[in-house]
Amino acid sequence: MTYLTTTWNIALHSLRENYKHRFFGLFVIFAGILIYVSLLAGVMAVDEEARVLTDLGLALMELITLAYALLAAAAAITNEIKTKTIYLIFSRPVPRPAYLAGKAAGLYAASALMLGVMGLIHLSLLYSRGFTMPPFYLKAVFFIWCKLLMIISVALFVSFFATSTVSTVAITGIFWTLGHFTSEAKFLVARSSGAAAAALKAVAYFIPNFQLFNVRDLGAGAPAAASPGFLAGYLLLWMVVPYLFSLLLFRKKEF
Amino acid sequence: MMTSPQEKVISFSEVTKIYRRPGLLKKTETPALRGLSLELERGEIAGLLGLNGAGKTTIMKLLTGLLFPDAGDISVFGLPPSDVASKKRIGFLPELPYFYPYATAPEALMFYAGLSGLSGAAARKRVDAVIEKVGLKTHAAKKAAEFSKGMMQRLGVAQAIVHDPELLILDEPVSGLDPLAIHEIRELISQLNDEGKTVFLSSHSISELEKITDRVFIMVQGRLAKTVARAEWESTRGGLEEIFVQTVKTGNV
Numbered sequence: 001m002t003y004l005t006t007t008w009n010i011a012l013h014s015l016r017e018n019y020k021h022r023f024f025g026l027f028v029i030f031a032g033i034l035i036y037v038s039l040l041a042g043v044m045a046v047d048e049e050a051r052v053l054t055d056l057g058l059a060l061m062e063l064i065t066l067a068y069a070l071l072a073a074a075a076a077i078t079n080e081i082k083t084k085t086i087y088l089i090f091s092r093p094v095p096r097p098a099y100l101a102g103k104a105a106g107l108y109a110a111s112a113l114m115l116g117v118m119g120l121i122h123l124s125l126l127y128s129r130g131f132t133m134p135p136f137y138l139k140a141v142f143f144i145w146c147k148l149l150m151i152i153s154v155a156l157f158v159s160f161f162a163t164s165t166v167s168t169v170a171i172t173g174i175f176w177t178l179g180h181f182t183s184e185a186k187f188l189v190a191r192s193s194g195a196a197a198a199a200l201k202a203v204a205y206f207i208p209n210f211q212l213f214n215v216r217d218l219g220a221g222a223p224a225a226a227s228p229g230f231l232a233g234y235l236l237l238w239m240v241v242p243y244l245f246s247l248l249l250f251r252k253k254e255f
Numbered sequence: 256m257m258t259s260p261q262e263k264v265i266s267f268s269e270v271t272k273i274y275r276r277p278g279l280l281k282k283t284e285t286p287a288l289r290g291l292s293l294e295l296e297r298g299e300i301a302g303l304l305g306l307n308g309a310g311k312t313t314i315m316k317l318l319t320g321l322l323f324p325d326a327g328d329i330s331v332f333g334l335p336p337s338d339v340a341s342k343k344r345i346g347f348l349p350e351l352p353y354f355y356p357y358a359t360a361p362e363a364l365m366f367y368a369g370l371s372g373l374s375g376a377a378a379r380k381r382v383d384a385v386i387e388k389v390g391l392k393t394h395a396a397k398k399a400a401e402f403s404k405g406m407m408q409r410l411g412v413a414q415a416i417v418h419d420p421e422l423l424i425l426d427e428p429v430s431g432l433d434p435l436a437i438h439e440i441r442e443l444i445s446q447l448n449d450e451g452k453t454v455f456l457s458s459h460s461i462s463e464l465e466k467i468t469d470r471v472f473i474m475v476q477g478r479l480a481k482t483v484a485r486a487e488w489e490s491t492r493g494g495l496e497e498i499f500v501q502t503v504k505t506g507n508v
Contacts, residue, residue: 005369006370009366009370010370020357021357084349084351085353085354085355087319087321087347087349088349088352088367090319090321091319091347091424092367092370092418093339093340093342093343093371093372094342255316255321
């Protein structure tokens, strides 16, 4: 059996595992409620209702899917080890690189599914208020997903050395937060020296720059942060490098 | 791919395994296997017998590539245990198998069949046949979360045989089961052996091993203390139990 077939089987299973988990449904319901509650803010915004509803909705979609993705990625492999279901997988002809790639792909697909469902809920709110889908909407949702792909890859890697699911979520959460300030860090690097400069350099170059993918800002007419080719390469780099490091830790792991 | 009669199905040569636990200042080392050498011939049912911590589960995990040896060589069908080609020919039942709680028996088995290289109609046909064989047909619509321990064990056996392996590695296959379920699992193991499968199982139950196996390896503190053939325990007063007790007491290494 090829690597690809095994990866596909693991990915499908990982996706099924995610959407059948009660947390998945609860997160979507919670997001739906919050998106509809944002109606209050929209009403208060009077003339800016469409913009406020769009921005708030997209932000909620991003944060809630992020929370789910971090929890799911942090527990994806550690739970299989804890419950020993991994015994039944690795006693079969399943290469470890294929397993890891499949698990990641399943998580990517689950986060896409969650974003898709939330997007439909959000659009239903916009249409119910008489607005149409903003022109940048699909692009914004796609770029939120791109950010999630990177953070899921990082979370999977962190889960191999973190002591618990909570610490994986905490460490990756810090990555996520710092990743929105890399431009500021680069600016400060130029003005700092010594230890401060080294720390800022680490933030600037060893943490993904999520700001590149903040296309929500395009709603305000901001220019794209980088060319599509650069963004695609950057995304791929931040998916592949954590995968390779994960593989390094996972290759000889005993169960 | 079939094994030639001369080919050893399993071979351990001077295998040592040490568990290492990182501590504050230094690692704690616990030897689990010390210089273990044993071989299994095609078509036999062999058992592993030993007290808790004797190294039985470690042997099973080394055979399935879940653990790696610190020294020595292990081969399964002449290949390293981590080789996917050898894994295709193995069916493994771990002690107390656990399944994804949301999956029904057919769903779980389809997943495992897929990982073992089966797909489509062939996989479905095989899954149906195996469900029937292990007696889970009436529970096929139930989710694993609703399964009793006996049903879990049956599903465990089903996943181990779903891809029709040549070698079955069963870790405590009748642990915690009621007498009727034990009888049925035993019958199933015999039936699989009659079909030509080699079976390697571990158990705490001396009477179980006595009933089903051709040979028993007695493990004492990570060492192979004695290999006993059926003829030997059948001709000994007190049977396998007496041999086991004497071996453990004298530490007959």
